Amino acid sequence: MSTETIMALIMNLIPLLFSAALVRSDQSMLPLRSFKISENVTYDCIDIYKQPGLDHPLLKNHTIQMKPSVSRFEFKNQTGNNKTYKKEFECPHGTVPILRNSKEYITNAQFFAEKYFHPLSGDRPGTHIVGVRSSNGPFRGIEAWFNGYTLNISKEQASYSQIYIGSGLNNEVNFIQAGYMINPSVFGDGRVWSYGFWQGKDGKGCYNTACPGFVQVSHEVPLVEPYDLKPGVPVWLRCSIHQDKQTGNWWITLLSKPNVDIGYWPKELFNLLNNGANLVGVGGVVQASRSGSSPPMGTGKFPIGGRRESAMFTNIEALNSNYEQRKIDSFPIEKLIDSPSCYGLRIGKVKPFHRTLLGFFFNYGGPGGNSCGV
Ligand SMILES: *[C@@H]1O[C@H](CO)[C@@H](O)[C@H](O)[C@H]1NC(C)=O
Ligand SMILES: *[C@@H]1O[C@H](CO)[C@@H](O)[C@H](O)[C@H]1NC(C)=O
Ligand SMILES: *[C@@H]1O[C@H](CO)[C@@H](O)[C@H](O)[C@H]1NC(C)=O
Ligand SMILES: *[C@@H]1O[C@H](CO)[C@@H](O)[C@H](O)[C@H]1NC(C)=O
Ligand SMILES: *[C@@H]1O[C@H](CO)[C@@H](O)[C@H](O)[C@H]1NC(C)=O
Numbered sequence: 580m581s582t583e584t585i586m587a588l589i590m591n592l593i594p595l596l597f598s599a600a601l602v603r604s605d606q607s608m609l610p611l612r613s614f615k616i617s618e619n620v621t622y623d624c625i626d627i628y629k630q631p632g633l634d635h636p637l638l639k640n641h642t643i644q645m646k647p648s649v650s651r652f653e654f655k656n657q658t659g660n661n662k663t664y665k666k667e668f669e670c671p672h673g674t675v676p677i678l679r680n681s682k683e684y685i686t687n688a689q690f691f692a693e694k695y696f697h698p699l700s701g702d703r704p705g706t707h708i709v710g711v712r713s714s715n716g717p718f719r720g721i722e723a724w725f726n727g728y729t730l731n732i733s734k735e736q737a738s739y740s741q742i743y744i745g746s747g748l749n750n751e752v753n754f755i756q757a758g759y760m761i762n763p764s765v766f767g768d769g770r771v772w773s774y775g776f777w778q779g780k781d782g783k784g785c786y787n788t789a790c791p792g793f794v795q796v797s798h799e800v801p802l803v804e805p806y807d808l809k810p811g812v813p814v815w816l817r818c819s820i821h822q823d824k825q826t827g828n829w830w831i832t833l834l835s836k837p838n839v840d841i842g843y844w845p846k847e848l849f850n851l852l853n854n855g856a857n858l859v860g861v862g863g864v865v866q867a868s869r870s871g872s873s874p875p876m877g878t879g880k881f882p883i884g885g886r887r888e889s890a891m892f893t894n895i896e897a898l899n900s901n902y903e904q905r906k907i908d909s910f911p912i913e914k915l916i917d918s919p920s921c922y923g924l925r926i927g928k929v930k931p932f933h934r935t936l937l938g939f940f941f942n943y944g945g946p947g948g949n950s951c952g953v
Contacts (some may be wrong), residue, residue: 583748595944614668615677619767621679622801624670630677635791637781637847643794644843646895648825649902652838658800667804673841675795677788679802687764688789691737691866692776704953707873709943710862711926713787713897713910717855718744720821720898721907722834725861726813726890727759727806730875735868737762738876739760739774741892742861744820744829746851753851755777755820757831759806761874770805771814775831779848795842800833802841811878813890821898827853859907862915863890863922863943873921873951877944886942893927893940908939921951 610623625631669925672674680688721742732738738761745754757775765786766772775793778784785792787803795802806814817834827846833839846853867873877890895907916924922945928935 582861595787611671611674613679616667619681619937620805622668622670622676623679624674624798625677627673627796627798627852629674630675630795632677632788632791632793632842635848637779637789638779638794638845641794641845641847643796644823644826644828645796646840647823647830647832647843649823650840651720651819651821651830651832652834667732668799670798672798673947675798677795677803678801680789681767684765685765685789687796688786691762691765692784692786692789694940705867705869705871705873706864707867707876707922707947707951708862708864709876709922709924709945710860710864710892710915711895711907711912711924711941712858712860712862712915713907713912714858715911716746716857716859717900718857718859718897719824719855719900719902720744720819721861721896722817722819722821722904723759723861723892723895724815724817724835725892726815727808728813728878729771729808729810730761730771730879732761732763732769732874733868733872734763736872736874737764737866738874739864740862740877740892742818742820743862744852744856744859744860746855746857748851749862751780751782751851753849755829755831755852756858757802757818759814759816766805768805771808772818773803775802775844777844777848779844781848792848793842793844794828797839797841800837800839800841802831813878817894821902822852822855822903855900860915861892861895862924863909865922865947867947867951869953872949873918873947875945875947876922877942879944879946881923881945882942883923886927886940889942890944891942892939895940896938903944906939918951921945921947 612624741758743756830843863876882889927940
């Protein structure tokens with residue numbers, strides 16, 4: 580063997596030796612393994628019972644639920660896009676992948692959490708929304724199939740595609756949202772990331788695992804992860820948020836390949852979601868920068884032309900109070916569009932033959948700009 584080969588071998592062994600040392604050290608908070616998937620993006624495989632999400636004071640007595648009592652995916656015939664999900668890594672069984680948060684990430688996540696769009700009171704300065712929702716709950720869940728595109732978003736701006744559930748009473752709101760977001764201030768890069776956001780009875784909003792609350796259960800698909808996309812080529816996500824029939828916890832499940840129950844927000848976090856959510860919805864959201872410049876939404880194009888030419892939500896379905904799955908347009912729905920000069924919405928119209936494939940769908944999006952209103 581040449582000296583170089585030996586050196587290379589030793590260099591490759593060092594991380595191995597190091598991780599073996601970690602395993603033996605028996606210190607609970609040390610990761611059993613770590614995966615650095617790109618510069619500044621590292622996941623630690625943490626013992627599922629010691630994950631930081633459980634540190635929330637409301638979860639002192641919480642028992643982890645390992646899987647939903649009724650699966651969202653065992654009744655489905657998968658025709659989903661097989662190719663979009665590339666498994667990046669897999670944590671050892673008994674551990675879960677948790678994104679390593681920098682101080683900057685936490686601070687910026689808190690800052691954006693305070694400005695965060697509330698589905699029940701759309702009027703936040705600089706926020707614009709497009710989508711559909713139904714307020715005729717209680718609902719036990721929402722699911723949709725939707726795509727995310729890379730966009731040029733500047734610091735201080737954010738652009739989201741999301742599904743959500745929520746309830747409001749007097750001045751209090753509880754909600755959970757999940758989907759894609761581009762938010763360079765939070766993530767430190769301009770990529771598309773999957774995400775989850777919740778606000779419960781403590782009144783604070785929280786992204787992902789930037790603060791405790793979310794319980795990660797899957798050992799291979801984290802709640803939050805980046806996608807490397809070419810301009811104009813979407814990632815597709817088929818995603819569900821539903822309330823567990825037995826425990827009342829709110830699960831997030833991927834229904835595209837692979838079918839995965841990612842984890843859940845425990846019922847203890849909420850006071851208005853015990854018996855379902857008043858409201859469900861899906862759509863795009865943007866947050867303008869302080870100077871008032873609004874970012875693009877969807878593909879950055881208005882929904883004109885063919886249905887593949889702009890961003891889309893399809894197969895939008897809700898679970899009614901009896902956990903029965905129904906197309907969203909079988910409930911009374913509202914169209915949301917608050918800045919039509921910047922962002923558009925076009926409800927899909929297809930022949931009955933196609934309806935079974937697409938379900939209820941719409942195209943949406945737009946370029947944003949400096950005159951989208953407040
Ligand atoms: C946990 O259980 C103890 C004993 O039953 C109870 O006093 C306490 O209030 C519970 N804490 C929470 C956050 O539910
Ligand atoms: C699932 O889909 C395949 C291909 O479209 C079809 O042949 C099969 O009958 C379906 N199975 C069920 C249980 O619906
Ligand atoms: C989906 O992926 C699996 C595993 O890679 C493969 O076996 C299967 O043939 C694929 N199905 C389709 C419809 O491409
Ligand atoms: C973003 O901006 C760069 C440089 O101006 C441009 O080359 C690229 O096509 C833009 N991407 C999108 C998705 O608009
Ligand atoms: C990684 O973080 C550093 C410091 O925040 C930043 O300067 C750099 O651009 C980041 N790299 C990427 C690829 O985002």
